[in-house]
Amino acid sequence: MSYFDIAKECFIDEINLDSYVELPGSVMAYEELEMAFEKPFKLMLLYGEPGTGKSLLLKKIYEKKKYQKEIHFVDSPILNEEEFFRKLFAILIQKPMPKNNKVDFNTFVEFCKVIKGQREIIILLDEAQLYPKKILEEIRVLSDTGVVRFVIAVHKTTDEDVIAKSHFQTRIWGSIELKNATKDELKTYIHQRLLKFNQFEIANQIKQKNIDFIYKITNGNFRACSKLMYTTFEIYQYYEKNDPSQFTRDKFSQKFLEMAAIATGAIDV
Amino acid sequence: MYDIPELEKKWRKYKRKKIQKPIIIASIVAVLGVGVGVIVSTYLNKPNDKVATDNTKAETTKKPSTATVSNSNDKAIVITRVQNNGNPLVNVKATKAQASNSINPEQEDAQSANNIDISKAEIVKPNVPDDEIRVIGFDSKEKNKIKKKYEDVLIPKQSKQDIEVSEKIAEIEERFKTYQDPKDSLKLAKIYYKKGDYKKAESWAVSTNNIDGDIEESWLIFAKSRAKQGFRKDAIKVLQSYYDETNSPKAKALLVKLRFGKPF
Numbered sequence: 007m008s009y010f011d012i013a014k015e016c017f018i019d020e021i022n023l024d025s026y027v028e029l030p031g032s033v034m035a036y037e038e039l040e041m042a043f044e045k046p047f048k049l050m051l052l053y054g055e056p057g058t059g060k061s062l063l064l065k066k067i068y069e070k071k072k073y074q075k076e077i078h079f080v081d082s083p084i085l086n087e088e089e090f091f092r093k094l095f096a097i098l099i100q101k102p103m104p105k106n107n108k109v110d111f112n113t114f115v116e117f118c119k120v121i122k123g124q125r126e127i128i129i130l131l132d133e134a135q136l137y138p139k140k141i142l143e144e145i146r147v148l149s150d151t152g153v154v155r156f157v158i159a160v161h162k163t164t165d166e167d168v169i170a171k172s173h174f175q176t177r178i179w180g181s182i183e184l185k186n187a188t189k190d191e192l193k194t195y196i197h198q199r200l201l202k203f204n205q206f207e208i209a210n211q212i213k214q215k216n217i218d219f220i221y222k223i224t225n226g227n228f229r230a231c232s233k234l235m236y237t238t239f240e241i242y243q244y245y246e247k248n249d250p251s252q253f254t255r256d257k258f259s260q261k262f263l264e265m266a267a268i269a270t271g272a273i274d275v
Numbered sequence: 276m277y278d279i280p281e282l283e284k285k286w287r288k289y290k291r292k293k294i295q296k297p298i299i300i301a302s303i304v305a306v307l308g309v310g311v312g313v314i315v316s317t318y319l320n321k322p323n324d325k326v327a328t329d330n331t332k333a334e335t336t337k338k339p340s341t342a343t344v345s346n347s348n349d350k351a352i353v354i355t356r357v358q359n360n361g362n363p364l365v366n367v368k369a370t371k372a373q374a375s376n377s378i379n380p381e382q383e384d385a386q387s388a389n390n391i392d393i394s395k396a397e398i399v400k401p402n403v404p405d406d407e408i409r410v411i412g413f414d415s416k417e418k419n420k421i422k423k424k425y426e427d428v429l430i431p432k433q434s435k436q437d438i439e440v441s442e443k444i445a446e447i448e449e450r451f452k453t454y455q456d457p458k459d460s461l462k463l464a465k466i467y468y469k470k471g472d473y474k475k476a477e478s479w480a481v482s483t484n485n486i487d488g489d490i491e492e493s494w495l496i497f498a499k500s501r502a503k504q505g506f507r508k509d510a511i512k513v514l515q516s517y518y519d520e521t522n523s524p525k526a527k528a529l530l531v532k533l534r535f536g537k538p539f
Contacts, residue, residue, distance in 0.1 A: 237277070244279045251522075261519055265286045269277045275285045275292075 010246060013208050014239035016199045017232040021065050021081070027198040029191045032059050035182050039067055039157070042180055043075065043128065048149040052159040054184030057229025060159040063184065064130045077128045083136035090141050097127060098154075111144055118151035127154045134158035186226035193217045195228060196235065211258040219263060223272045230272065237266035287520055291488045294516050298481055298497075301509060305474075440466065457486040457493070464496045473500040491523055498526075502533055 016025070035052075042050050052060050061081065068079040078097050084090045094114055095103035098121075103109065131137070131145075148154045162183070187195060196217070200209040224230035241262045245252045253259045267273040444466055451459040464479035480497035483490055494517045502510035511533050518526040532539040 240276065241279060241282070244276070248279075261286065264289065265279075265282050268285050268289060269282055273289060275289045 008243060008246060010239045010242040012203055013200065013205050014236055014243065016203045016205060017236040017239070019229055019232050019236070021061050023062075023066060023069060025199055025202055026062055026066060027195050027202075029187060029194060031185060031187065031191060032063060035059075035063055035184055036066065038180075038182050039063065040070075042157075043067075043071065046152070047155055047180065048152070049146075049155070050157040051181035052157060052184065053162045053181060055162050055186065055227065057227040058184040058186055059228055060184055061132050064132055064157065064159055068130055071128075075128060076125060077130065079130045079132075081132045083131075083133040084141065085136065085138065087138075087141060087144075090144070094148075097129065111147075115147060115151060118148065118153040122151065122153050125153065129154060129156050131156060131158045133160075135160040187228060187231075188226060189217065189221045192221050192224070192226050192231060196220070196231065199232075199235075207255075208258070211256065213258065216258050216260060216263060219260065219267075223267045230270075233270055234263070234266050234272065237269050238262050241265050241269070290516060290520050294513055295485070297509070298484075298513065301506070302478070302481065440470070451482075455486060457483045457490060460486065461490060461493050461496075464493060464500075468496050468500055473503040476500040477504070491521070491525060495525060495529055498529060498533070499539060502539070507533055507536075 018025075039050065039052070052063065054060055064079060065081070068077055071077050080093065084093060091109050091111070091114075092103045095101075095109060098114060098117055134142075137145075145156055145158075149156055193214075196212060197209045200206075200212075220231055220234060224234060238259075242253065242259070245262070253262065264273065268275055444463065447459050447463055447466075450456070451463065460479050460483040464476050464483060467473070467479060468476035477497055477500035480493045480500060483493040484497065487493075494514065498510040498514040498517075501507075501513070511530065514526055514530050514533065517523065518530060529539060531537070
Protein backbone atom coordinates (compact mmCIF):
# COMPACT_ATOMS: atom_id res chain seq x y z
CA MET A 7 0.00 0.00 0.00
CA SER A 8 1.46 3.33 -1.04
CA TYR A 9 2.25 6.19 1.25
CA PHE A 10 -0.69 8.24 -0.04
CA ASP A 11 -3.04 5.28 -0.17
CA ILE A 12 -2.97 5.10 3.62
CA ALA A 13 -3.41 8.86 3.90
CA LYS A 14 -6.41 8.60 1.62
CA GLU A 15 -7.94 5.87 3.80
CA CYS A 16 -7.84 8.27 6.76
CA PHE A 17 -10.56 10.35 5.16
CA ILE A 18 -13.00 7.73 3.96
CA ASP A 19 -16.49 8.96 4.74
CA GLU A 20 -17.90 6.22 6.94
CA ILE A 21 -19.34 5.96 10.41
CA ASN A 22 -16.31 4.44 12.01
CA LEU A 23 -15.62 5.01 15.67
CA ASP A 24 -11.93 4.26 15.13
CA SER A 25 -11.64 7.49 13.24
CA TYR A 26 -13.79 9.47 15.67
CA VAL A 27 -12.01 12.66 16.66
CA GLU A 28 -12.95 14.29 19.92
CA LEU A 29 -13.35 18.01 19.41
CA PRO A 30 -14.69 20.56 21.90
CA GLY A 31 -17.97 20.91 20.01
CA SER A 32 -18.65 17.21 19.63
CA VAL A 33 -17.57 16.41 23.20
CA MET A 34 -20.03 18.97 24.51
CA ALA A 35 -22.84 17.54 22.40
CA TYR A 36 -21.99 14.04 23.56
CA GLU A 37 -22.02 15.02 27.21
CA GLU A 38 -25.33 16.81 26.79
CA LEU A 39 -26.86 13.75 25.18
CA GLU A 40 -25.42 11.45 27.82
CA MET A 41 -26.89 13.64 30.55
CA ALA A 42 -30.27 13.60 28.83
CA PHE A 43 -30.28 9.78 29.03
CA GLU A 44 -30.57 10.11 32.77
CA LYS A 45 -33.70 12.27 32.46
CA PRO A 46 -37.25 11.09 31.66
CA PHE A 47 -37.35 12.62 28.19
CA LYS A 48 -39.76 11.56 25.46
CA LEU A 49 -37.92 12.99 22.50
CA MET A 50 -34.51 14.48 21.95
CA LEU A 51 -33.76 16.33 18.77
CA LEU A 52 -30.25 16.26 17.37
CA TYR A 53 -29.89 18.58 14.44
CA GLY A 54 -27.26 20.16 12.27
CA GLU A 55 -26.13 20.52 8.70
CA PRO A 56 -25.19 17.37 6.82
CA GLY A 57 -21.63 16.39 7.67
CA THR A 58 -21.50 17.87 11.15
CA GLY A 59 -21.18 14.47 12.86
CA LYS A 60 -24.72 13.58 13.94
CA SER A 61 -24.53 9.94 12.84
CA LEU A 62 -21.15 9.45 14.41
CA LEU A 63 -22.39 10.93 17.66
CA LEU A 64 -25.40 8.58 17.70
CA LYS A 65 -23.14 5.65 16.92
CA LYS A 66 -20.75 6.59 19.68
CA ILE A 67 -23.40 6.92 22.34
CA TYR A 68 -25.00 3.68 21.17
CA GLU A 69 -21.70 1.80 21.46
CA LYS A 70 -21.05 3.21 24.90
CA LYS A 71 -24.52 2.65 26.36
CA LYS A 72 -25.63 -0.56 24.69
CA TYR A 73 -24.54 -2.71 27.64
CA GLN A 74 -26.04 -0.39 30.24
CA LYS A 75 -29.40 0.48 28.72
CA GLU A 76 -31.89 -1.02 26.34
CA ILE A 77 -30.85 1.09 23.40
CA HIS A 78 -31.31 0.60 19.65
CA PHE A 79 -29.70 2.42 16.78
CA VAL A 80 -31.64 2.71 13.52
CA ASP A 81 -28.98 4.11 11.22
CA SER A 82 -30.84 4.08 7.92
CA PRO A 83 -34.27 5.62 7.47
CA ILE A 84 -37.36 3.41 7.31
CA LEU A 85 -39.54 4.55 4.50
CA ASN A 86 -42.66 2.39 4.80
CA GLU A 87 -44.92 1.51 7.65
CA GLU A 88 -44.63 -2.25 7.27
CA GLU A 89 -40.88 -2.15 7.63
CA PHE A 90 -41.23 0.21 10.58
CA PHE A 91 -43.56 -2.21 12.33
CA ARG A 92 -41.15 -5.10 11.76
CA LYS A 93 -38.36 -3.04 13.31
CA LEU A 94 -40.60 -1.99 16.19
CA PHE A 95 -41.70 -5.58 16.73
CA ALA A 96 -38.10 -6.76 16.93
CA ILE A 97 -37.26 -4.01 19.41
CA LEU A 98 -40.30 -4.41 21.67
CA ILE A 99 -40.88 -8.16 21.53
CA GLN A 100 -37.15 -8.90 21.13
CA LYS A 101 -37.93 -11.43 18.40
CA PRO A 102 -38.18 -11.07 14.64
CA MET A 103 -41.77 -10.65 13.47
CA PRO A 104 -43.06 -13.92 11.95
CA LYS A 105 -43.45 -13.85 8.19
CA ASN A 106 -46.94 -13.29 6.74
CA ASN A 107 -48.03 -11.70 10.01
CA LYS A 108 -49.39 -8.22 10.34
CA VAL A 109 -49.52 -6.15 13.48
CA ASP A 110 -51.83 -3.27 14.18
CA PHE A 111 -50.13 -0.12 15.49
CA ASN A 112 -52.49 -0.05 18.50
CA THR A 113 -51.07 -3.42 19.52
CA PHE A 114 -47.66 -1.77 20.00
CA VAL A 115 -49.24 1.00 22.05
CA GLU A 116 -51.08 -1.52 24.23
CA PHE A 117 -47.90 -3.56 24.63
CA CYS A 118 -46.06 -0.46 25.77
CA LYS A 119 -48.69 0.14 28.41
CA VAL A 120 -48.17 -3.43 29.66
CA ILE A 121 -44.39 -3.11 29.99
CA LYS A 122 -44.47 0.37 31.45
CA GLY A 123 -42.31 0.59 34.57
CA GLN A 124 -40.51 -2.63 33.68
CA ARG A 125 -38.56 -1.58 30.61
CA GLU A 126 -37.18 1.69 29.30
CA ILE A 127 -36.31 1.62 25.63
CA ILE A 128 -34.28 4.24 23.82
CA ILE A 129 -34.36 4.31 20.02
CA LEU A 130 -31.83 6.38 18.12
CA LEU A 131 -33.17 7.36 14.71
CA ASP A 132 -30.74 8.73 12.19
CA GLU A 133 -31.79 10.67 9.09
CA ALA A 134 -35.24 11.23 10.58
CA GLN A 135 -36.06 13.95 8.08
CA LEU A 136 -36.58 11.17 5.54
CA TYR A 137 -39.31 9.40 7.51
CA PRO A 138 -42.87 9.69 6.18
CA LYS A 139 -45.17 11.89 8.20
CA LYS A 140 -47.35 8.96 9.17
CA ILE A 141 -44.43 7.14 10.80
CA LEU A 142 -43.40 10.34 12.54
CA GLU A 143 -46.90 10.58 13.92
CA GLU A 144 -46.66 6.99 15.21
CA ILE A 145 -43.30 7.80 16.80
CA ARG A 146 -44.99 10.67 18.61
CA VAL A 147 -47.77 8.41 19.90
CA LEU A 148 -45.25 5.80 21.03
CA SER A 149 -43.16 8.40 22.84
CA ASP A 150 -46.32 9.46 24.70
CA THR A 151 -46.47 6.03 26.35
CA GLY A 152 -43.27 6.94 28.23
CA VAL A 153 -41.85 3.49 27.50
CA VAL A 154 -40.12 4.18 24.21
CA ARG A 155 -37.96 7.26 24.07
CA PHE A 156 -36.52 8.60 20.84
CA VAL A 157 -33.43 10.52 19.90
CA ILE A 158 -34.00 11.74 16.40
CA ALA A 159 -31.25 13.18 14.25
CA VAL A 160 -32.37 15.51 11.47
CA HIS A 161 -30.71 17.78 8.98
CA LYS A 162 -30.99 21.42 9.72
CA THR A 163 -33.38 22.22 6.93
CA THR A 164 -36.93 23.41 6.66
CA ASP A 165 -37.97 19.80 7.29
CA GLU A 166 -36.53 20.15 10.72
CA ASP A 167 -39.33 22.58 11.44
CA VAL A 168 -41.91 20.04 10.38
CA ILE A 169 -40.46 17.42 12.65
CA ALA A 170 -39.66 19.66 15.54
CA LYS A 171 -42.75 21.82 15.52
CA SER A 172 -45.67 20.13 13.82
CA HIS A 173 -45.25 16.70 15.33
CA PHE A 174 -43.23 16.95 18.46
CA GLN A 175 -43.31 20.49 19.65
CA THR A 176 -44.67 19.77 23.10
CA ARG A 177 -42.89 16.47 23.52
CA ILE A 178 -39.34 17.47 22.71
CA TRP A 179 -37.46 17.55 25.94
CA GLY A 180 -34.40 19.12 24.50
CA SER A 181 -32.49 19.70 21.35
CA ILE A 182 -28.80 19.63 20.55
CA GLU A 183 -27.35 21.42 17.60
CA LEU A 184 -24.18 20.19 15.98
CA LYS A 185 -22.30 22.91 14.18
CA ASN A 186 -19.52 23.02 11.65
CA ALA A 187 -16.03 23.05 13.10
CA THR A 188 -14.08 26.17 13.89
CA LYS A 189 -10.75 26.62 12.13
CA ASP A 190 -8.82 25.27 15.10
CA GLU A 191 -11.17 22.31 15.40
CA LEU A 192 -10.78 21.56 11.73
CA LYS A 193 -7.01 21.62 12.08
CA THR A 194 -7.22 19.20 15.00
CA TYR A 195 -9.65 17.02 13.07
CA ILE A 196 -7.35 16.71 10.05
CA HIS A 197 -4.27 16.06 12.13
CA GLN A 198 -6.02 13.56 14.39
CA ARG A 199 -7.47 11.64 11.47
CA LEU A 200 -3.99 11.29 10.01
CA LEU A 201 -2.37 10.46 13.32
CA LYS A 202 -4.88 7.69 13.99
CA PHE A 203 -3.37 5.99 10.96
CA ASN A 204 0.19 6.91 12.00
CA GLN A 205 0.56 9.43 9.20
CA PHE A 206 2.77 11.71 11.27
CA GLU A 207 4.83 12.90 8.35
CA ILE A 208 1.89 14.16 6.32
CA ALA A 209 0.19 15.60 9.40
CA ASN A 210 3.30 17.68 10.04
CA GLN A 211 3.42 18.90 6.48
CA ILE A 212 -0.08 20.38 6.61
CA LYS A 213 0.49 23.97 7.62
CA GLN A 214 -1.80 26.78 8.68
CA LYS A 215 -1.92 28.09 5.12
CA ASN A 216 -3.37 24.76 3.97
CA ILE A 217 -5.81 24.71 6.88
CA ASP A 218 -6.97 28.24 6.08
CA PHE A 219 -7.68 27.17 2.53
CA ILE A 220 -9.49 23.98 3.59
CA TYR A 221 -11.58 25.94 6.07
CA LYS A 222 -12.46 28.53 3.47
CA ILE A 223 -13.50 25.84 1.02
CA THR A 224 -15.40 23.57 3.41
CA ASN A 225 -16.68 26.13 5.91
CA GLY A 226 -15.61 23.71 8.64
CA ASN A 227 -17.87 20.89 7.47
CA PHE A 228 -16.33 17.54 8.39
CA ARG A 229 -17.76 15.61 5.47
CA ALA A 230 -16.70 18.23 2.93
CA CYS A 231 -13.27 18.32 4.53
CA SER A 232 -12.87 14.54 4.39
CA LYS A 233 -13.95 14.53 0.78
CA LEU A 234 -11.46 17.26 -0.07
CA MET A 235 -8.60 15.50 1.70
CA TYR A 236 -9.50 12.14 0.18
CA THR A 237 -9.45 13.66 -3.30
CA THR A 238 -6.20 15.45 -2.61
CA PHE A 239 -4.50 12.17 -1.78
CA GLU A 240 -6.03 10.59 -4.86
CA ILE A 241 -4.33 13.31 -6.89
CA TYR A 242 -1.09 12.65 -4.99
CA GLN A 243 -1.39 9.01 -5.96
CA TYR A 244 -1.78 9.90 -9.61
CA TYR A 245 1.31 12.08 -9.65
CA GLU A 246 3.29 9.61 -7.59
CA LYS A 247 2.67 7.10 -10.34
CA ASN A 248 2.88 9.35 -13.39
CA ASP A 249 4.97 12.41 -12.61
CA PRO A 250 6.62 12.44 -9.17
CA SER A 251 8.52 15.63 -10.02
CA GLN A 252 5.28 17.55 -9.48
CA PHE A 253 5.55 17.37 -5.69
CA THR A 254 8.04 17.08 -2.89
CA ARG A 255 7.69 14.84 0.11
CA ASP A 256 8.61 17.53 2.59
CA LYS A 257 5.84 19.98 1.77
CA PHE A 258 2.10 19.52 1.46
CA SER A 259 1.01 20.53 -2.00
CA GLN A 260 -1.32 23.49 -2.03
CA LYS A 261 -1.66 22.92 -5.75
CA PHE A 262 -3.11 19.43 -5.26
CA LEU A 263 -5.41 20.78 -2.58
CA GLU A 264 -6.70 23.39 -4.98
CA MET A 265 -7.06 20.81 -7.72
CA ALA A 266 -9.06 18.65 -5.31
CA ALA A 267 -11.31 21.61 -4.52
CA ILE A 268 -11.94 22.03 -8.25
CA ALA A 269 -12.53 18.29 -8.69
CA THR A 270 -15.05 18.16 -5.85
CA GLY A 271 -16.86 21.21 -7.16
CA ALA A 272 -15.97 23.35 -4.16
CA ILE A 273 -14.26 25.79 -6.53
CA ASP A 274 -15.99 26.72 -9.70
CA VAL A 275 -13.56 27.54 -12.52
CA MET B 276 -10.47 8.58 -10.62
CA TYR B 277 -10.50 12.07 -11.99
CA ASP B 278 -9.12 13.14 -15.35
CA ILE B 279 -6.04 14.71 -13.81
CA PRO B 280 -4.58 16.41 -16.92
CA GLU B 281 -7.95 18.06 -17.52
CA LEU B 282 -8.11 18.96 -13.84
CA GLU B 283 -4.66 20.52 -14.06
CA LYS B 284 -5.79 22.65 -16.98
CA LYS B 285 -8.73 23.88 -14.92
CA TRP B 286 -6.37 24.58 -12.04
CA ARG B 287 -4.13 26.67 -14.30
CA LYS B 288 -7.16 28.66 -15.35
CA TYR B 289 -8.13 29.12 -11.70
CA LYS B 290 -4.64 30.29 -10.80
CA ARG B 291 -4.54 32.74 -13.67
CA LYS B 292 -7.81 34.24 -12.49
CA LYS B 293 -6.50 34.36 -8.95
CA ILE B 294 -3.26 36.06 -9.98
CA GLN B 295 -4.96 38.56 -12.23
CA LYS B 296 -7.26 39.80 -9.50
CA PRO B 297 -4.58 41.35 -7.25
CA ILE B 298 -2.78 42.69 -10.31
CA ILE B 299 -5.89 44.49 -11.48
CA ILE B 300 -6.60 45.76 -7.98
CA ALA B 301 -2.99 46.88 -7.53
CA SER B 302 -3.10 48.66 -10.90
CA ILE B 303 -6.35 50.42 -10.01
CA VAL B 304 -4.96 51.43 -6.63
CA ALA B 305 -1.74 52.66 -8.27
CA VAL B 306 -3.66 54.69 -10.84
CA LEU B 307 -5.91 56.15 -8.16
CA GLY B 308 -2.88 56.86 -5.97
CA VAL B 309 -1.11 58.68 -8.76
CA GLY B 310 -4.29 60.58 -9.59
CA VAL B 311 -4.80 61.65 -6.00
CA GLY B 312 -1.10 62.51 -5.72
CA VAL B 313 -1.27 64.74 -8.77
CA ILE B 314 -4.41 66.48 -7.55
CA VAL B 315 -3.02 66.99 -4.06
CA SER B 316 0.34 68.24 -5.29
CA THR B 317 -1.35 70.58 -7.77
CA TYR B 318 -3.56 71.92 -5.03
CA LEU B 319 -0.70 72.31 -2.58
CA ASN B 320 1.60 73.97 -5.08
CA LYS B 321 -0.79 76.70 -6.17
CA PRO B 322 -0.54 78.97 -3.14
CA ASN B 323 3.17 78.26 -2.84
CA ASP B 324 4.14 79.36 -6.30
CA LYS B 325 5.61 82.56 -5.12
CA VAL B 326 7.57 80.89 -2.37
CA ALA B 327 8.82 78.27 -4.77
CA THR B 328 10.06 80.91 -7.11
CA ASP B 329 11.83 82.73 -4.32
CA ASN B 330 13.44 79.60 -3.10
CA THR B 331 14.96 78.84 -6.44
CA LYS B 332 16.61 82.16 -6.79
CA ALA B 333 20.35 82.24 -6.49
CA GLU B 334 23.01 84.21 -8.19
CA THR B 335 22.24 87.16 -10.38
CA THR B 336 23.57 88.36 -13.66
CA LYS B 337 23.00 91.35 -15.90
CA LYS B 338 24.11 90.13 -19.27
CA PRO B 339 22.26 87.34 -20.92
CA SER B 340 19.30 87.83 -23.13
CA THR B 341 19.48 84.20 -23.97
CA ALA B 342 19.90 81.61 -21.29
CA THR B 343 20.64 77.97 -21.33
CA VAL B 344 20.16 75.03 -19.09
CA SER B 345 22.70 72.35 -18.75
CA ASN B 346 22.92 68.83 -17.57
CA SER B 347 25.68 67.24 -15.63
CA ASN B 348 25.70 64.32 -18.03
CA ASP B 349 26.11 66.57 -21.07
CA LYS B 350 22.85 65.60 -22.65
CA ALA B 351 20.94 68.77 -22.02
CA ILE B 352 20.41 71.36 -24.68
CA VAL B 353 19.62 75.01 -24.45
CA ILE B 354 15.97 75.68 -24.68
CA THR B 355 15.28 79.02 -23.10
CA ARG B 356 15.93 82.62 -23.81
CA VAL B 357 15.87 85.04 -20.96
CA GLN B 358 14.51 88.52 -20.83
CA ASN B 359 16.97 90.43 -18.80
CA ASN B 360 15.49 92.45 -16.00
CA GLY B 361 18.02 92.33 -13.23
CA ASN B 362 15.89 90.36 -10.80
CA PRO B 363 17.38 87.62 -8.62
CA LEU B 364 18.18 84.70 -10.83
CA VAL B 365 18.35 80.99 -10.86
CA ASN B 366 21.65 79.44 -11.66
CA VAL B 367 21.10 77.25 -14.65
CA LYS B 368 23.75 76.20 -17.12
CA ALA B 369 23.75 74.98 -20.65
CA THR B 370 25.66 72.56 -22.79
CA LYS B 371 26.76 74.22 -25.93
CA ALA B 372 27.03 71.26 -28.21
CA GLN B 373 23.36 70.37 -28.18
CA ALA B 374 21.96 73.83 -27.99
CA SER B 375 22.21 74.98 -31.54
CA ASN B 376 18.54 74.71 -32.43
CA SER B 377 17.40 77.08 -29.76
CA ILE B 378 20.12 79.56 -28.94
CA ASN B 379 20.24 82.99 -30.34
CA PRO B 380 23.60 83.13 -32.16
CA GLU B 381 24.34 86.50 -30.63
CA GLN B 382 24.54 84.93 -27.24
CA GLU B 383 26.66 81.95 -28.09
CA ASP B 384 29.72 83.62 -26.68
CA ALA B 385 28.11 84.14 -23.37
CA GLN B 386 26.48 80.82 -22.87
CA SER B 387 29.17 78.85 -21.12
CA ALA B 388 27.94 79.60 -17.64
CA ASN B 389 25.01 81.90 -17.77
CA ASN B 390 22.88 82.76 -14.79
CA ILE B 391 19.26 83.39 -15.65
CA ASP B 392 16.01 84.42 -14.12
CA ILE B 393 14.09 81.33 -14.97
CA SER B 394 10.79 82.89 -14.00
CA LYS B 395 11.15 85.25 -16.89
CA ALA B 396 12.41 82.71 -19.33
CA GLU B 397 10.93 82.52 -22.76
CA ILE B 398 10.60 78.91 -23.65
CA VAL B 399 11.74 77.29 -26.80
CA LYS B 400 10.61 73.70 -27.01
CA PRO B 401 12.99 71.24 -28.58
CA ASN B 402 11.68 69.18 -31.42
CA VAL B 403 11.08 66.02 -29.43
CA PRO B 404 7.99 64.47 -27.86
CA ASP B 405 7.10 65.96 -24.48
CA ASP B 406 7.21 62.72 -22.61
CA GLU B 407 10.80 62.24 -23.62
CA ILE B 408 11.89 65.44 -21.95
CA ARG B 409 12.70 66.15 -18.36
CA VAL B 410 13.64 69.01 -16.14
CA ILE B 411 17.14 68.87 -14.80
CA GLY B 412 19.57 71.13 -13.11
CA PHE B 413 17.72 71.72 -9.82
CA ASP B 414 18.26 70.10 -6.52
CA SER B 415 15.76 67.38 -5.75
CA LYS B 416 13.75 69.29 -3.15
CA GLU B 417 13.05 72.12 -5.48
CA LYS B 418 12.71 70.02 -8.57
CA ASN B 419 9.03 69.22 -8.23
CA LYS B 420 8.07 72.77 -7.41
CA ILE B 421 10.08 74.08 -10.31
CA LYS B 422 8.68 71.43 -12.58
CA LYS B 423 5.18 72.51 -11.77
CA LYS B 424 5.93 76.16 -12.10
CA TYR B 425 7.99 75.92 -15.26
CA GLU B 426 6.53 73.00 -17.02
CA ASP B 427 7.70 74.42 -20.27
CA VAL B 428 11.32 74.42 -19.22
CA LEU B 429 12.02 71.24 -21.05
CA ILE B 430 15.32 69.65 -21.48
CA PRO B 431 15.62 66.54 -23.60
CA LYS B 432 17.64 63.68 -22.34
CA GLN B 433 17.27 62.08 -25.68
CA SER B 434 19.89 61.21 -28.15
CA LYS B 435 19.00 60.61 -31.77
CA GLN B 436 18.95 56.91 -31.00
CA ASP B 437 16.45 57.44 -28.19
CA ILE B 438 14.17 59.32 -30.52
CA GLU B 439 14.29 56.42 -32.93
CA VAL B 440 13.23 54.14 -30.09
CA SER B 441 10.32 56.45 -29.33
CA GLU B 442 9.21 56.27 -32.93
CA LYS B 443 9.50 52.51 -32.82
CA ILE B 444 7.37 52.41 -29.67
CA ALA B 445 4.72 54.56 -31.29
CA GLU B 446 4.68 52.26 -34.29
CA ILE B 447 4.32 49.10 -32.18
CA GLU B 448 1.66 50.67 -29.99
CA GLU B 449 -0.30 51.59 -33.09
CA ARG B 450 0.04 48.05 -34.42
CA PHE B 451 -0.99 46.60 -31.09
CA LYS B 452 -4.16 48.71 -31.08
CA THR B 453 -5.12 47.11 -34.36
CA TYR B 454 -4.05 43.48 -33.97
CA GLN B 455 -3.86 42.94 -30.17
CA ASP B 456 -0.89 40.69 -30.77
CA PRO B 457 0.75 39.69 -27.44
CA LYS B 458 4.14 39.67 -29.22
CA ASP B 459 3.79 43.43 -29.71
CA SER B 460 2.74 44.11 -26.15
CA LEU B 461 5.61 41.94 -24.91
CA LYS B 462 8.03 43.86 -27.11
CA LEU B 463 6.74 47.11 -25.63
CA ALA B 464 7.11 45.74 -22.12
CA LYS B 465 10.71 44.82 -22.91
CA ILE B 466 11.54 48.20 -24.46
CA TYR B 467 10.07 50.11 -21.54
CA TYR B 468 11.83 47.88 -19.06
CA LYS B 469 15.12 48.48 -20.83
CA LYS B 470 14.44 52.22 -20.83
CA GLY B 471 13.81 52.09 -17.09
CA ASP B 472 10.14 53.03 -17.39
CA TYR B 473 9.02 50.23 -15.10
CA LYS B 474 5.48 51.43 -14.71
CA LYS B 475 4.82 51.19 -18.43
CA ALA B 476 6.76 47.95 -18.64
CA GLU B 477 4.47 46.51 -15.96
CA SER B 478 1.39 47.78 -17.71
CA TRP B 479 2.40 46.20 -21.03
CA ALA B 480 3.33 42.96 -19.31
CA VAL B 481 -0.16 42.87 -17.76
CA SER B 482 -1.69 43.48 -21.20
CA THR B 483 0.35 40.60 -22.56
CA ASN B 484 -0.71 38.28 -19.73
CA ASN B 485 -4.32 39.20 -20.22
CA ILE B 486 -4.13 38.09 -23.83
CA ASP B 487 -1.93 35.05 -23.30
CA GLY B 488 -1.17 33.94 -19.75
CA ASP B 489 1.43 31.40 -20.80
CA ILE B 490 4.19 33.74 -21.95
CA GLU B 491 6.88 33.28 -19.34
CA GLU B 492 8.93 36.32 -20.34
CA SER B 493 5.95 38.54 -19.74
CA TRP B 494 5.50 37.21 -16.18
CA LEU B 495 9.18 37.77 -15.50
CA ILE B 496 9.11 41.33 -16.83
CA PHE B 497 6.01 42.01 -14.77
CA ALA B 498 7.68 40.74 -11.60
CA LYS B 499 10.92 42.63 -12.29
CA SER B 500 9.11 45.87 -13.11
CA ARG B 501 6.98 45.56 -10.00
CA ALA B 502 10.05 44.95 -7.87
CA LYS B 503 11.90 47.86 -9.48
CA GLN B 504 9.03 50.13 -8.46
CA GLY B 505 9.50 49.04 -4.88
CA PHE B 506 6.76 46.42 -4.71
CA ARG B 507 9.07 43.52 -4.11
CA LYS B 508 6.54 41.58 -2.01
CA ASP B 509 3.95 41.83 -4.76
CA ALA B 510 6.50 40.66 -7.27
CA ILE B 511 7.42 37.66 -5.12
CA LYS B 512 3.77 36.75 -4.54
CA VAL B 513 2.89 36.80 -8.21
CA LEU B 514 6.04 35.05 -9.26
CA GLN B 515 5.56 32.38 -6.60
CA SER B 516 2.09 31.66 -7.95
CA TYR B 517 3.50 31.47 -11.44
CA TYR B 518 6.25 29.16 -10.26
CA ASP B 519 3.78 26.95 -8.39
CA GLU B 520 1.91 26.60 -11.61
CA THR B 521 4.79 26.04 -13.99
CA ASN B 522 7.88 25.01 -12.02
CA SER B 523 9.79 27.32 -14.33
CA PRO B 524 13.54 27.41 -13.56
CA LYS B 525 13.77 31.03 -14.72
CA ALA B 526 10.95 32.04 -12.38
CA LYS B 527 12.67 30.17 -9.57
CA ALA B 528 15.99 31.89 -10.24
CA LEU B 529 14.31 35.30 -10.23
CA LEU B 530 12.38 34.41 -7.09
CA VAL B 531 15.63 33.62 -5.29
CA LYS B 532 17.10 36.93 -6.40
CA LEU B 533 14.03 38.84 -5.28
CA ARG B 534 13.85 37.06 -1.96
CA PHE B 535 17.49 37.66 -1.11
CA GLY B 536 17.60 41.20 -2.46
CA LYS B 537 20.10 40.32 -5.15
CA PRO B 538 20.36 42.39 -8.32
CA PHE B 539 18.43 41.11 -11.33
